Amino acid sequence: MDTFEILKKEIENLEIKARKxxxxxxxxxxxxxxxxxxxxxxxxxEMIKFExxxxxxxxxxxxxxxxxAIVLGDFSKIKEGDIxxxxxxxxxxxxxxxxxxxxxDPLGNPLDGKEEIKANKFSPLEKIGPSVVEREPxxxxxxxxxxxxxxLIPIGRGQRELxxxxxxxxxxxxxxxxxxxxxxxxxxPICIYCPIGKKESEIARTVEILKKSGAMDYTIVVAASAxxxxxxxYLAPYAACAQGEYFMEKGQDALVIYDDLTKHGYAWxxxxxxxxxxxxxxxxxxxxxxxxxxxxxxxxxLNKNKxxxxxxxxxxxxxxxxxxxxxxxxxxxxxxxxQIYFDTSLYLQGQKPEVNIGLSVSRVGSAAQTKAMKQVxxxxxxxxxxxxxxxxxxxxxxxxxxxxKKSLERGERIREVLKxxxxxxxxxxxxxxxxxxxxxxxxxxxQVKDIxxxxxxxxxxxxxxxxxxxxxxxxxxxxxxxxxxELNKILQDLTKKYEIEGS
Amino acid sequence: MIKKLVKTLFLLTKEKSDEEKQKIVxxxxxxxxxxxxxxFLPAILDELKKLEKKTKIELILxxxxxxxxxxxxxxxxKExxxxxxxKIKIEPEIIGGFLAKDENYLVDGSVKGxxxxxxxIIWTHSKF
Numbered sequence: 001m002d003t004f005e006i007l008k009k010e011i012e013n014l015e016i017k018a019r020k021x022x023x024x025x026x027x028x029x030x031x032x033x034x035x036x037x038x039x040x041x042x043x044x045x046e047m048i049k050f051e052x053x054x055x056x057x058x059x060x061x062x063x064x065x066x067x068x069a070i071v072l073g074d075f076s077k078i079k080e081g082d083i084x085x086x087x088x089x090x091x092x093x094x095x096x097x098x099x100x101x102x103x104x105d106p107l108g109n110p111l112d113g114k115e116e117i118k119a120n121k122f123s124p125l126e127k128i129g130p131s132v133v134e135r136e137p138x139x140x141x142x143x144x145x146x147x148x149x150x151x152l153i154p155i156g157r158g159q160r161e162l163x164x165x166x167x168x169x170x171x172x173x174x175x176x177x178x179x180x181x182x183x184x185x186x187x188x189p190i191c192i193y194c195p196i197g198k199k200e201s202e203i204a205r206t207v208e209i210l211k212k213s214g215a216m217d218y219t220i221v222v223a224a225s226a227x228x229x230x231x232x233x234y235l236a237p238y239a240a241c242a243q244g245e246y247f248m249e250k251g252q253d254a255l256v257i258y259d260d261l262t263k264h265g266y267a268w269x270x271x272x273x274x275x276x277x278x279x280x281x282x283x284x285x286x287x288x289x290x291x292x293x294x295x296x297x298x299x300x301x302l303n304k305n306k307x308x309x310x311x312x313x314x315x316x317x318x319x320x321x322x323x324x325x326x327x328x329x330x331x332x333x334x335x336x337x338x339q340i341y342f343d344t345s346l347y348l349q350g351q352k353p354e355v356n357i358g359l360s361v362s363r364v365g366s367a368a369q370t371k372a373m374k375q376v377x378x379x380x381x382x383x384x385x386x387x388x389x390x391x392x393x394x395x396x397x398x399x400x401x402x403x404x405k406k407s408l409e410r411g412e413r414i415r416e417v418l419k420x421x422x423x424x425x426x427x428x429x430x431x432x433x434x435x436x437x438x439x440x441x442x443x444x445x446x447q448v449k450d451i452x453x454x455x456x457x458x459x460x461x462x463x464x465x466x467x468x469x470x471x472x473x474x475x476x477x478x479x480x481x482x483x484x485x486e487l488n489k490i491l492q493d494l495t496k497k498y499e500i501e502g503s
Numbered sequence: 504m505i506k507k508l509v510k511t512l513f514l515l516t517k518e519k520s521d522e523e524k525q526k527i528v529x530x531x532x533x534x535x536x537x538x539x540x541x542x543f544l545p546a547i548l549d550e551l552k553k554l555e556k557k558t559k560i561e562l563i564l565x566x567x568x569x570x571x572x573x574x575x576x577x578x579x580x581k582e583x584x585x586x587x588x589x590k591i592k593i594e595p596e597i598i599g600g601f602l603a604k605d606e607n608y609l610v611d612g613s614v615k616g617x618x619x620x621x622x623x624i625i626w627t628h629s630k631f
């Protein structure tokens with residue numbers, strides 16, 4: 001049947017009878033909020049529609065005589081006296097495989113200029129996370145492709161790891177590196193990137209990077225750009241979480257990055273203040289903790305009965321002048337399973353990524369590390385901490401004995417081999433080989449400035465002469481003795497070459 | 504405080520004759536002046552308007568209809584809203600028919616409403 005026939009049928013079936021509908025009338029319009037009288041039987045968090053301007057809203061406040069709703073659109077188009085009708089459904093967004101590769105707003109409208117989303121399922125934005133019995137402990141790694149993180153602060157699938165740092169640190173780019181690294185991973189997770197309050201140019205740049213490296217084949221972008229009203233900023237993380245939950249419940253893995261939750265807190269503070277909810281510390285409403293905790297509790301590792309899927313969450317927070325004792329940072333640190341603290345001063349000293357290893361922790365730790373990585377990196381954190389202590393101590397000494405000198409040189413080289421450029425993820429086999437070289441002392445005789453060159457030549461050499469090393473680590477996830485022997489031989493030859501050239 | 508005042512005033516003047524109503528309102532205004540609260544009059548008027556909206560039904564007609572049609576409409580309103588006072592307003596924008604509205608419910612029997620429904624159907628189908 002062509003469109004005209006369908007239309008004819010629809011119009012014939014149209015009831016020309018006056019039915020009684022539930023309505024409300026707009027009494028007051030504030031910034032992004034409409035106060036409505038009527039709507040006697042509306043439910044909390046139900047969607048409503050402003051008839052005259054065809055804009056949607058969500059009911060947030062149920063007061064004695066009025067209903068407060070946030071406006072999901074341009075609130076300047078809403079006038080006093082406008083009729084409001086119930087949509088009779090809780091706020092939901094389209095989810096599913098059709099969303100992969102798309103850039104959408106929190107309601108599911110496309111922002112990438114392509115066709116409308118045809119979804120097979122609509123998920124509510126607000127949901128209670130999996131219960132205790134549905135979960136199991138985190139046991140498989142999420143490889144970030146960043147040596148320092150995978151070795152010292154490993155992230156597992158189903159964990160919440162907070163990225164914390166000042167505005168000038170490159171937290172977003174490091175989070176992006178994680179998405180780029182998933183391209184060739186086993187059981188690749190679906191990645192969801194949620195920029196909140198970011199400039200549209202920044203979001204466009206990020207999408208371009210994802211497209212160029214082929215990451216859009218497994219990524220969804222749920223964007224609430226700076227020009228969208230606070231209501232969208234508030235809803236975006238929940239929409240992104242709903243996308244991830246779809247895949248988690250199907251037994252797959254998913255990764256969601258909230259960039260960043262500071263702006264999310266600002267948006268909720270704005271809405272709460274306009275709704276006249278009592279302001280608390282730093283003018284945030286009393287439920288600012290619940291705002292973030294209910295979001296992050298939806299990230300989990302499900303047990304086998306529930307499909308064994310997982311949703312890993314990487315919230316990003318902006319600190320002011322490096323103060324991690326602020327209100328929101330302390331809240332979210334206590335919710336997450338660890339934090340990675342990015343320090344601008346380290347960046348200026350040349351350490352990239354600029355992670356403060358002392359203040360960073362992963363509470364899941366080695367339970368989520370591959371066996372091979374555990375072997376090479378088990379004592380790495382302690383060694384680096386001891387090296388840092390030694391460095392500070394030695395500043396006040398004139399002379400150092402042989403042993404201390406050796407420790408200092410080892411530490412310097414390990415630190416150098418852990419350096420890595422941003423947006424440059426390394427597969428797990430390359431990471432392990434690099435750290436192995438550092439920890440087993442093969443770099444001790446090489447000059448620090450040659451280490452980067454050494455590293456790239458090492459990869460090339462293995463790929464050409466003994467690719468079995470990389471293959472074995474990739475497949476078995478283990479560093480057995482035969483592979484170690486092969487690796488030792490290559491490292492010995494290569495170090496000899498650099499020794500001669502260096503001196 | 505103003506809400507309580509207005510509610511009391513409303514209850515006092517309910518179902519009283521016009522003469523009695525005038526007397527009560529006059530005494531109310533004198534009392535306001537005595538207590539030096541005349542400045543609350545605008546707020547009191549706003550609250551009264553709101554209360555009127557709550558308790559009365561707004562009936563919007565496209566034009567002046569004959570008595571027969573009006574009775575039909577009033578019967579429909581009694582069915583849907585119960586016994587309540589009706590306030591009539593003429594608004595030619597609705598093109599034809601009527602709209603009966605109280606605070607929480609709406610009965611849309613207007614030509615404009617039907618045409619809007621058509622528009623919605625065509626709109627959803629035009630997305631193909």
